[in-house]
Amino acid sequence: MSGQIKVFIVDDSAVVRQVLTQLLSADAQINVIGSAPDPIFALQKMQANWPDVIVLDVEMPRMDGITFLRQLMQEHPTPVVICSTLTEKGADTTLQALASGAVDIITKPKVGLRDFLESSSQHMLQVVKAAARAKVRALASGALRGPLALKVASMRLSHTSEKVVALGTSTGGTQALEVVLTQMPSNCPGIVVVQHMPEKFTAAFAQRLNKLCYCEVREAVDGDKVTAGLVLIAPGGLHMQLRRSGNYYRVAVGDGPAINRHKPSVDVLFRSVANVAGENAIGIIMTGMGDDGANGLLAMRQAGAHTIAQDRDSSVVFGMPREAIARGAAIETLPLASLAQAIVQQR
Template sequence: MSAHAKEPIRVFIVDDSALVRQVLTQLLEKHTHIRVIGMAADPLYAIEKLRKAWPDVLILDLEMPRMDGLTFLRQVMAERATPTIICSSLTEPGTACVEQALKAGAAGVFTKAKLGLRKGLEALEDELVRSVEHAARQAPVRLPAGKPVEEKKTVAVATCGLKSPERIVTLGCSTGGTLALEYILRRLPENCPGIVIVQHMPEKFTADFARRLNSLCQIEVREARHLDRVHSGLALLAPGGLHMQLKRSGAHFLVEVLDGPAVNRHKPSVDVLFRSAARHAGNQALGVIMTGMGDDGARGLLAMREQGACTVAQDEASCVVFGMPKEAIRIGAAQHIELLQRLPALICHFADPANQQ
């Protein structure tokens, strides 16, 4: 490895099966950019070892002695938010365990049903390495020291009103975002403005997440398709593994769903969505950056503010991880800082024609 090469991704494995720990370690350490720094057979033993050497990525089983994986995940996220992959036979797409793991802050899920089949190890290796790389991209960034941010608890959304009847809401989030999005979308009426969402989530799971939200909400929620029109009462979620950007078509907005390189280590990227909203929606848009690790979306939100959009950051108290909102606040991208519980009312207030300038 050259002097200029990046440090390897440090991984810690928590699984009660010695065979699983061995196979995962063998697969990962075939790759020079990944290093397994430790492993443990149960969560209580793991936390002692983690406090001595914290990894970049945690791989965690759900079914273990003394403490289940979901309880341990919540403890880890509360103590030191760490990108975590749930590796379990229980994590097939669409299952309740997947939903609970993502709500608890998991960066991704990985099904280990094939671990006992040696002939399937090559395919398993590729999926595992991609999962680890995806999780590592969600690691928190170190922010430079600065003055404490004075939070504003009153949002004067009326000053950001539109003169056009078409308004659009853009939401961006990562760790903890699945629960935050559910909280917001379930409280919106059918006549709310069109919503476009980037939630950092692995490929294959965004469609299930959107379907679940759709079953709970008054509005329609679905995974976005290329050239979908954005309209009142509809929320479009960017597909995992693809970028989504906003375009104007006459008096309407469309979304483009496109492949391309990761931006800020993410695909989909919140910055891609927010920058496109700045270009094509200007002061017709509301941008909200919510809970998540890293800094994706902060500069895009600043671009939106510079083009006249209303911009809001979720406050620290209601975030699972304050990374993305904190960076947006630090660079002056957020006009307002608000509790999660206030965001549904804020969106409705933004949509009210009475608030036009």
């Protein structure tokens, strides 16, 4: 079994454990070494053979997933993928899990569970494989969190009138965005964000960030004006594009086919920013698996924008930034802790 990704499943639903075991075990690169209905049983079983990735439910008896996750990240940091119900209540709990060090989300409905999981099998396999490569020790220790929050928050922006900042991220992005956005001053340039995340989760994510940041953060609505001090996050399940409206920028939010398997897609946002804002934009591609955003960032650079890729060491998954760098899309490569300062210093 050498070289396989060892996965352990923790979920109080016997059906979920059975279906996930079957789906993941069908991939030759994955070995499901066990499962348990709650964290107490899981800890007992995992001691003899520790997994590379844990798939974890968040609502379970005896010990909830959040408590278990926080304990795990303190004592034995391990990549964790949250298996969460697609509800608003589930979204709030899942965001707590992501903030506590979980790598990514797999959603599950309350009904039609088996059919849903089977139809989403390829995505699940990708998420688990990406999690196996994730750098969770840095997340668990807080090493990715920059020390510049108060310093940057008190800085004067050199120029804000026409600037728009576009951020694109995926796996590990919820933590990375928190690092960057909590360092933004209240009069930061208008910021538009695509974070790969299911519907219902982005609204809760924006609300959480809004409580933590000096600037205003909210889920984007079609027609929203992009203004200084405002961060707009693309809604899960919809694309977001930048549009020019007289002397202002606005966002267009709407449906459409998935691009690079994602909706919202970073490429869709970045290409629109390249077309509309050109040299008045800053584009930053951050941690995530795959290549969504790499071509869009290249289009931004070719249009005169300043483009940045997060570096390997600070990325939880160095997929999207690596592809952007390989295609010549990034003018510079910076660690996560330097991204906020790079934004406010751009003229």
